[in-house]
């Protein structure tokens with residue numbers, strides 16, 4: 188089967204863990220920006236970036252919420268970088284059932300970084316703007332990518348979420364999101 192390609196802007200946030208000092212301003216602004224109505228509240232538990240903090244070991248790792256996954260890992264990795272050992276799951280972006288982060292605290296629905304999509308678009312995502320020490324850097328580049336997922340792939344993903352959380356919660360979250368726009 189011939190796969191169609193198209194041009195797409197790839198948005199990237201580079202994370203420099205050596206510069207991060209764990210202030211959590213990024214979590215605060217992300218949750219406020221996504222509150223409904225905007226800026227009406229802030230709760231880092233609703234943030235789509237979470238900072239893994241272990242001050243005694245000088246470990247601060249900002250991690251962005253990625254895809255939802257219904258399955259927990261059966262094997263996990265540990266990394267040692269510059270003499271620091273990082274916990275299992277430290278760099279993982281998945282919203283999964285083995286931990287509390289990247290899940291909306293009221294509904295339990297998965298959260299995912301949307302790069303602060305808004306109309307008009309922001310020059311830079313809010314977390315990048317609020318990181319005053321430059322641990323987060325925003326970049327854009329153009330790439331050729333395969334066409335978007337077929338509708339049936341999207342349906343399979345939705346079905347997996349519905350099996351876990353129930354359609355009621357998903358529809359309530361969709362209603363909240365559409366109000367926000």
Ligand code: SF4
Nearest residue numbers: 207208210211213318
């Ligand atoms: S705002 Fe910057 S320095 Fe503060 S926790 Fe987030 S990434 Fe780290």
Ligand code: SF4
Nearest residue numbers: 217300302303312314
């Ligand atoms: S880019 Fe926007 S949505 Fe993503 S973590 Fe940063 S503030 Fe939150």
